[in-house]
Amino acid sequence: MSQTDLLKTDCSKCAALCCVVLIFDKGKDFAFDKNPGEPCRNLSGHSCSIHNTLEKDGFPGCVAYDCLGAGNRVVQDVFSGQSWQQTPHLLRNMTEAFSAMCEVHKRIDRLRAAETLPLEPQDAQSCRDFRAQLEQRRWSGSELNDFEVGLALEIDLFFYKIKDLLPPGFSEEIWETNLI
Numbered sequence: 751m752s753q754t755d756l757l758k759t760d761c762s763k764c765a766a767l768c769c770v771v772l773i774f775d776k777g778k779d780f781a782f783d784k785n786p787g788e789p790c791r792n793l794s795g796h797s798c799s800i801h802n803t804l805e806k807d808g809f810p811g812c813v814a815y816d817c818l819g820a821g822n823r824v825v826q827d828v829f830s831g832q833s834w835q836q837t838p839h840l841l842r843n844m845t846e847a848f849s850a851m852c853e854v855h856k857r858i859d860r861l862r863a864a865e866t867l868p869l870e871p872q873d874a875q876s877c878r879d880f881r882a883q884l885e886q887r888r889w890s891g892s893e894l895n896d897f898e899v900g901l902a903l904e905i906d907l908f909f910y911k912i913k914d915l916l917p918p919g920f921s922e923e924i925w926e927t928n929l930i
């Protein structure tokens with residue numbers, strides 16, 4: 751898989767995982783409240799029944815959301831194309847794996863961006879090494895479960911080390927989650 755393809759979302763190869771995992775609060779981005787882990791009531795199979803009218807129907811938040819290819823990677827690589835809809839007992843494992851893979855892909859995206867910065871040679875190598883680990887691994891569910899308490903922390907500490915080179919807002923979301 752090429753670098754470009756890895757972060758490219760392909761909903762046709764997913765199982766509508768974002769439409770299950772994400773939490774909504776009724777407001778300007780979503781027309782009703784939804785709990786995490788609850789399939790959206792607009793879901794029809796793996797498709798959104800209001801896909802062509804999302805903004806008009808009050809869901810610009812869905813239009814703006816992009817999992818950066820995490821959903822299709824989880825379904826195809828970790829679950830071999832299976833879906834919680836045909837195999838309901840997979841729902842919890844699939845949604846947990848999706849949440850973790852989103853964190854993996856978020857960091858791939860940031861590592862690629864960091865590689866464009868004027869890093870010290872040792873830091874540039876660390877950047878490439880971390881990215882290779884995230885991109886080339888064939889993740890299992892258990893490896894994904896451990897990601898945020900292992901490799902993700904190492905990567906976030908690396909970002910912290912080079913923080914003076916990073917543009918504002920570069921990794922605030924990650925640091926808020928893991929380091930503060």
Ligand code: SF4
Binds near residue numbers: 768797800
């Ligand atoms: S409104 Fe459509 S795209 Fe948004 S979560 Fe529901 S089913 Fe998915």
